[in-house]
Amino acid sequence: MEKVNEVFFSEKGLTSTSASHLADLAQETVLGNEAKLKNMSFITTKVDIVGSLSESGKTVSLGYDEKGLSEVKGLLEEIAEMNAFCAWMREAIKAKEREIQQINRCSFDEWCQLFGYPVIEKTELPKEIRAEDLIAEMNVKERNRYFTLEAIAATIGKYIHPGGKFSDAREELLTKTMKPYTADGTGKDTLIYSHTASVSQEKVEEVFFELQKIHRQNERELNRIKFALKRESDRLNLESQQKYKSELDKASLQYKRMFSQYKEWQIKESDRVSKLKIIVPDELQTTYEKLSLLEE
Template sequence: MKKDIIFFSQDGSGLTSTSANHIANMAKEMVREVESSLAGLTFYSTSVSLIGSDNINTLKQGNSKDDLEQVQHKLMKIAKANSLIAWLHEAIKAKERLLSEVERMTVKEYMDLKGIDPIILSEPLHVLTEDEYYASQTIDQRNRYYELEALAAVLGKAIHPNGALADARVSLNEKIRNPKDVNGEGRDALIYSYTATVQPEEVDGVYFKLQKRFREVQADVNAMKFECQKAVKTSQIESQIANAEATAKRNAQIIQVTADLNAYIKQRTREIADWKIMIPQSLKGIYDEVSHLGKS
């Protein structure tokens, strides 16, 4: 952009692109006419006569010394006019480039131009994990959780179906209902008799006591797990809220910067469109001559 600003005046004087194009076209016409005059240069005259006649007819008069002395002046005029044409054409293209650069400006380019810090979406807030929750507990708290979990597992294994106590209780009740069992036939038959060594109600007492204890321990374990899950869920919600707020803030910044960019493009486009093309001092003479063509 900076290299193109040299074509334009800072005080509002100069030519519009339309006027510059018109002057360039007039300069082209001047060059064409001057080149045409140079193309016809002839430094000798051509005449014709009949043999035996003293009458000589001039067919073409050669150019004079004055014409010769004008050659350098004309060449300089062509060079100056071509320089003016080149300057005006480059100035017109420079304005078109400047307008195009502004119209195509990206948000990042605008932010760099205005020194605005990049809009970066912050890293998502960390979500607490179960391991991290338990790691945050005191030694006693963590040890109690492990103890209760181990106790619940042991009690559950004993009192649940296929557990040692559960199966022993079922087996005792079965043998009380069927205290004898015959195995084999005739003289070879064996009779097995079963006698309770512990009363069923005593077994039931221990069984139901352990069952009650299991429910209490399991409730404590579940309560501790619930606290863990609640902490993790709270962390998830806090993270979601923080991330949503960060995203909303970022989007609002992008919307604002985009709006500022559009306003800047409109303003800058108007400014550049109003810039006038200045004529360098060395081209003022040829410019004045071209601009006055056809006015006299």
């Protein structure tokens, strides 16, 4: 098995079917939370007709109150949590599929080379080492942390960056606080809309800047990791190029094995890989337990 895929598997854990089902449940949770955040607004709008004796008008839409605002952070955190769980499980499932496909695609000559039986060895250009290859060398905790940082960056950034739901709602609050009335229509049919903040601007700013702080801290850590990966891949690529040059004119014999043994290996290895279980990282255990309850 390739090093890139080993980190996902153990003798104990989840089957691919269970992992896929839990990932689907996690995605449903994400969609549910996103639906709750879809119509985020901090404005309560009322309407009245010009000349009406009503003092308050009719309410046509309600903005988030403090309770609603207080739930935003939790919903975003759960979205990030579920996305991190999905990232791990989906990658693990794909890793197993890649391994089985690789076994089935392995030619007789490749198999001989893998086990050291004689074939003509050709000197080939070294494969470029990418950041993804170094990520593959990470242990469970490191790689899950990387997936989590990416999930948090994408989740929070989606809402607080310009054009995001929180950013737009915040801008709407600032605008309609300055212009609390708008009119639609003409003459006696003119509708007057009054706009009032459903939660204080200070509370909105407090949550907004808290999310910004979390996003900046997350981005800094993620960028530090990416920079370290780039620096290490450059070093390793330089070393491999130097080694390639020294071995360019060398050739050696490889070993080969009987075709029946090769087919037997294919069948047994494919069966072994298919039975491997997907591990649940310690950091995702709580999420796993939460999703497992949804199955009951």
